Amino acid sequence: MRLSGKRALVTGGSDGIGLAISEAFLREGAEVLIVGRDTKKLEAARQKLTAAGSVETQSADLSTSSGIDAVVERVKATGPLDILVNNAGVAYLVPFETVTEDQFQQSFALNVSAAFFLTQRLLPQFGAGASVINISSYFANKMIPKRPSSLYSLSKGALNSLTKSLAFELGPRGIRVNAIAPGTVDTAMRRKSIENLPAAAQAELKAYVERSYPLGRIGQTGDLSGIAVYLASDEAAWTSGGIFAIDGGYTAG
Template sequence: MRLHGKRALVTGGSDGIGLAISEAFAREGADVLIVGRDAGKLEAARRTLIASSKDGSTVETLSADLSTSAGIDAVAAHVKQGRPLDVLVNNAGVAFLVPFESVTEEQFQQSFALNVTAAFFLTQRLLPHLTAAASVINISSYFASKMIPKRPSSLYSLSKGALNSLTKSLAFELGPRGIRVNAIAPGTVDTAMRRKSIVNLPAEAQAELKAYVERSYPLGRIGQTSDLAGIAVYLACDEAAWTSGGIFAIDGGYTAG
């Protein structure tokens, strides 16, 4: 088990990519703490994780809204009640794919609050409670560097670009303490977030998007959440002891083109 004895926090671990990463961590023997807002989703995820967990490793859940300072404080306070954290995955995110001219200030604030501010301040608050060789993993997006025709992404791309900059600057700043900081930049992955973002598109636009995706992904398909698990386990474990500051594209080859 590659993560035996490690304690990991996964924000947004109750669904989608965060849940798949949490499951992989549990299978590899880590004690896992997941955070989300919806208590029902957290309980369902807890049961899934317990089924995957190994050799007495534990599963904890915490309901908190990470787009608020109170939520960040609550998560930091909870983590500090336990032993130091080996792995922090800043995964919870929100995507407003709206035309530039109609982005509202509220959407802007919400997007930055969760995609950037939460990753920034949660990592900062937890710094004194990270182990000497801790791994911080930020979940970015291909949208930071490559767009999709007719999928307006100025706000989302900006927030994920900021997260990539944070990843690199923290790798540099925290490296001397032994802390590694990396990002995973997934391509399109079949999750609730993705489904929500296309459900209101007219049928013609959905068909156009499907055709675009099919011809743009060299591997011929969008991702499943399980496609992100292996890289997360690698970045979390000791095999990655010299891996820091990387933005790892896990996207079926999309950004190679």
């Protein structure tokens, strides 16, 4: 098993991409702590994942400093950490002129500050060869017609910047920092972001995706697991500062 003996923290591990990554880590022998807000979702995830390995859960709102404090204290109490996946995120795909200050603050609190301060506060807990994996998005660099993304793109661009700067700053300590930039993946977040579009707009978006993804489909959550396991493992011992596009070829064009 490729992650035997390693301990991982996956934010947003109770659903979607984070849940699939958590399951893959467990199957490769890691112990995993997953964090989300909703205790029912966490319990459902724990039940689903238990068959795959040793999983623990914690309820915390990572867009708040008290939520970050609680997770840091939990990790401190349980020992060194080898893998941190900053995955929890929020996406307001709303027109630029309608973005509110509240949406702006929430986006930056979760998509940027949580990754920044969780990584910073957990540094003393990182074991040798620790791996930080930030879940970014293609939206940092490439847009979709009629999917207004100024706020979301800005936050994921900031996360990419953080990934590269931390790879430089933390590399001398043996800590690797990478990002995965998924294309569109079929998750609750994606479904929520399209459910209020008129039917015609949903059909137009579907046709656009089918046309634009060279591999002809959007992603499923399991499509991100392989790269996450690789980046978390010692096989990636010389891999840092990368932003890995896993998107069915969408950003190649």
